[in-house]
């Protein structure tokens with residue numbers, strides 16, 4: 001409990017009240033006083049403000065006792081909407097959620113260009129469309145978060161986006177100027193980890209999430225916060241060297257983990273063995289189902305490379321939960337028991353190893369959650385996973 005009447009204290013109390021209302025779904029004023037430790041008059045002033053802002057609503061619940069029906073407070077989930085965008089190499093995915101993080105629409109746009117200004121124009125066009133769509137709600141479009149597959153610093157500047165070869169692009173400021181909205185730009189692996197903790201693993205405070213695509217990214221939640229490092233570049237785990245003098249990487253080093261353990265590395269290894277230019281995910285899936293010997297051998301090597309990296313991560317960070325967001329592991333029979341059998345170091349403590357249930361939606365859902373958290377000013381957000 002925090003007492004006093006400065007605006008800072010009011011803000012803290014407001015966040016505390018909103019956090020409890022979201023966590024409980026609906027809660028009476030009496031119970032809210034108990035869980036927040038706030039006195040009745042503070043609570044009553046804050047609740048009146050939140051009702052006036054249309055951020056919360058009063059509901060009357062049926063109960064068996066005669067007399068007045070108790071009044072409960074809940075979040076007015078349609079008071080505003082959050083837009084999450086996953087800006088990938090050739091496609092951008094948009095998800096619009098209400099304030100409870102429930103998706104109300106999703107859309108995917110494919111594009112071919114690497115040009116910043118063309119991609120920026122596409123983003124502005126779509127964001128303006130969503131802004132207009134939400135304008136009749138009390139708070140409208142409350143903000144937009146964009147997950148990018150590259151390096152973002154602590155000021156949200158895109159320092160480097162490998163696929164498009166963008167350097168030092170201030171997408172946050174450019175979009176803010178063009179749309180007048182609150183804009184957030186974040187690394188996709190960080191948003192993946194944030195989505196896992198907000199929508200799936202509410203109790204964990206030490207959750208790590210590995211995303212395997214063309215590269216490998218690590219999002220780290222430590223003491224409930226995203227660990228970003230001094231400049232914001234932490235988690236570039238794909239460039240951890242696992243093979244000295246190994247394959248040459250675009251980062252300038254050799255033998256980086258993502259050259260051996262990303263989804264793209266497995267696809268190119270299989271393509272090489274099959275004398276094809278490239279193979280589709282569905283083809284690999286089929287070869288796994290029919291136990292194709294070439295693919296089985298490549299996957300055995302692949303699993304060993306993954307396990308090598310996991311061993312290093314677990315020894316370095318001692319996570320409570322380690323989530324693997326990897327489509328290949330999701331279709332490979334008994335992938336988790338196999339990986340666990342390779343994680344036998346007597347030095348590290350075992351951690352819970354799980355496959356992501358959010359899958360490729362994790363980034364965009366984490367983006368929506370980030371917008372909601374910042375809008376409500378809450379320190380911790382726990383939402384249910386009601387994906388459409």
Ligand SMILES: [Zn+2]
Nearest residue numbers: 239249251256
């Ligand atoms: Zn590298």
